[in-house]
Amino acid sequence: MxxxxxxxxxxxxxxxxxxxxxxxxxxxxxxxxxxxxxxxxxxxxxxxxxxxxxxxxxxxxxxxxxxxxxxxxxxxxxxxxxxxxxxxxxxxxxxxxxxxxxxxxxxxxxxxxxxxxxxxxxxxxxxxxxxxxxxxxxxxxxxxxxxxxxxxxxxxxxxxxxxxxxxxxxxxxxxxxxxxxxxxxxxxxxxxxxxxxxxxxxxxxxxxxVDQNSSAAPEVQQKLYLVPKQDKTELLLFVMRNVVKEKSVLIFRRTKFGVEKAFDSLNKNGFKAEALHGDKSQSERSIALNKFKNKEVNILVATDVAARGLDIDLLDYVINFDIPNLPEVYVHRIGRTKQGRECRSFHLLLQCR
Missing domain, CATH: 3.40.50.300 (P-loop containing nucleotide triphosphate hydrolases)
Structure with a gap:
C-alpha cells in the first residue's frame, strides 16, 4: 500500500x-x-x-x-x-x-x-x-x-x-x-x-x-558484562573513554536520583552531558534536549518517562545502566540506535546497530 x-x-x-x-x-x-x-x-x-x-x-x-x-x-x-x-x-x-x-x-x-x-x-x-x-x-x-x-x-x-x-x-x-x-x-x-x-x-x-515485539532486531548488536553493583559507575566511565569516546550516547537509568548520580559522575570526569527527568523544570528539560539534539553535548542521561516518545533517534550508542522491567521497553530503548556501528553491552547493557 x-x-x-x-x-x-x-x-x-x-x-x-x-x-x-x-x-x-x-x-x-x-x-x-x-x-x-x-x-x-x-x-x-x-x-x-x-x-x-x-x-x-x-x-x-x-x-x-x-x-x-x-x-x-x-x-x-x-x-x-x-x-x-x-x-x-x-x-x-x-x-x-x-x-x-x-x-x-x-x-x-x-x-x-x-x-x-x-x-x-x-x-x-x-x-x-x-x-x-x-x-x-x-x-x-x-x-x-x-x-x-x-x-x-x-x-x-x-x-x-x-x-x-x-x-x-x-x-x-x-x-x-x-x-x-x-x-x-x-x-x-x-x-x-x-x-x-x-x-x-x-x-x-x-x-x-502493531509491533508489540519482545525480541530485538537481529542487526542490533548487544553485549553483556556482569559486574558488582558498586563497580557499574566505574565501568560506565571506562566505556565512555574507550568505546563511546565522542560519539552520541543515550544513557537510561530507572530513577531521577540515578540520573543525577550518573550525570554528576560524568561531568566530574570531563564528559559533556545533560540530564533529563521529571523533576527538571520545562525550561531545563528543553535546554537539555536541544543541546543533545544540536550536538552541543554528546551524552544524555534520562529516565524512561522523560525520554518516552521523543524523537531522539539515529544514536551511536544506547547504554542501559539499569535494565527495565518489561522486555518491550528494552527493545524500544535499543531500537533508537543507528546501523553500521560497532557496539558493546554491559549490565549496564550498551548496544548499537
Whole structure:
C-alpha cells in the first residue's frame, strides 16, 4: 500500500510527500482507514512506529470539509492529550508538517511556560489543539477553552499518562468533553488500567495491535558484562573513554536520583552531558534536549518517562545502566540506535546497530 491508495486529498498527500514518506507504516495502514470511517480506535504501538501520522493524517482529511465551511471564528474541535511538554510539542510539529498545504491550523499548550502566549494562540483561533492535561484544565477553568465544542479526543501514550498520575485529570477532561463524536487512544502497552480507561472513553472501538515485539532486531548488536553493583559507575566511565569516546550516547537509568548520580559522575570526569527527568523544570528539560539534539553535548542521561516518545533517534550508542522491567521497553530503548556501528553491552547493557 502507498499513501496514494488511501482516500486522502492532494493537499495532504503533498504534505506527506514533502516529508519524504511514500508508504504508510503498519500502524498507519491499519488505523487511518478506521479513523476515516469515524470509528473509535484503541491502538497499541510503540514509539517510532508512526503513531502521530496514524491519527493526524486522517483527522486532517476529515477537518478539511469543516474548515472550508467555517465562519471567521475558529475554535478547536480536535483535542490531543499528551503526558509531557516535549511530546506535545513534537506532536504539534508533526501535525503542522502534514497540514502544510491545507488551511487547518494547529497549536500546543503546556505547563511550565507563560500562559499569555498560549491564550493569544487560542484567541487567534485554531482547529487542532495539542495539550498536556494540567495546562488544558487551567485554561478551561479561566474560560479560554470550551471542551463542549470538542468533537474528537485523542489520548496519546495513555499508559505513560497513567504512570505519571494524570488519571484524575484525564477522566475530568473526558467528562467535560460532552459532545464527542470520535475517540482515539494510543498506548505502547495495554495493561489493565489502560483497559479500564478505554472502557470509560471509547465506544465499541476497533482494537489494533502493531509491533508489540519482545525480541530485538537481529542487526542490533548487544553485549553483556556482569559486574558488582558498586563497580557499574566505574565501568560506565571506562566505556565512555574507550568505546563511546565522542560519539552520541543515550544513557537510561530507572530513577531521577540515578540520573543525577550518573550525570554528576560524568561531568566530574570531563564528559559533556545533560540530564533529563521529571523533576527538571520545562525550561531545563528543553535546554537539555536541544543541546543533545544540536550536538552541543554528546551524552544524555534520562529516565524512561522523560525520554518516552521523543524523537531522539539515529544514536551511536544506547547504554542501559539499569535494565527495565518489561522486555518491550528494552527493545524500544535499543531500537533508537543507528546501523553500521560497532557496539558493546554491559549490565549496564550498551548496544548499537
Amino acid at each position: 502507498t499513501f496514494e491508495d488511501l482516500p486522502l486529498s492532494q493537499n495532504i498527500l503533498q504534505g506527506i510527500a514533502e516529508l519524504g514518506h511514500n508508504t504508510p507504516t503498519p500502524v498507519q495502514e491499519k488505523v487511518i482507514p478506521e479513523v476515516l470511517r469515524r470509528n473509535d480506535v484503541l491502538a497499541s504501538a510503540q514509539t517510532g512506529t508512526g503513531k502521530t501520522g496514524a491519527f493526524a493524517i486522517p483527522l486532517l482529511q476529515l477537518l478539511q470539509k469543516q474548515v472550508a465551511k467555517e465562519s471567521s471564528e475558529k475554535h478547536p474541535t480536535v483535542l490531543i492529550i499528551s503526558p509531557t511538554r516535549e511530546l506535545a510539542v513534537q506532536i504539534e510539529e508533526n501535525i503542522r508538517s502534514y497540514a502544510r498545504f491545507t488551511d487547518v491550523k494547529s497549536g500546543v499548550v503546556f505547563g511550565g511556560a507563560s500562559m499569555q502566549p498560549q491564550i493569544n494562540l487560542l484567541r487567534d483561533g485554531l482547529h487542532i489543539l495539542v495539550a498536556t492535561p494540567g495546562r488544558l484544565l487551567d485554561l478551561r477553568k479561566q474560560g479560554y477553552i470550551d471542551l463542549d465544542k470538542i468533537e474528537v479526543l485523542v489520548l496519546d501514550e495513555a499508559d505513560l499518562m497513567l504512570d505519571m498520575g494524570f488519571i484524575d485529570e484525564v477522566q475530568k477532561i473526558i467528562r467535560l468533553s460532552s459532545n464527542l463524536v470520535q475517540r482515539l487512544m494510543f498506548s505502547a502497552t495495554i495493561p489493565p488500567k489502560v483497559q479500564d480507561l478505554a472502557k470509560t472513553l471509547l465506544q465499541e472501538p476497533e482494537r489494533i495491535e
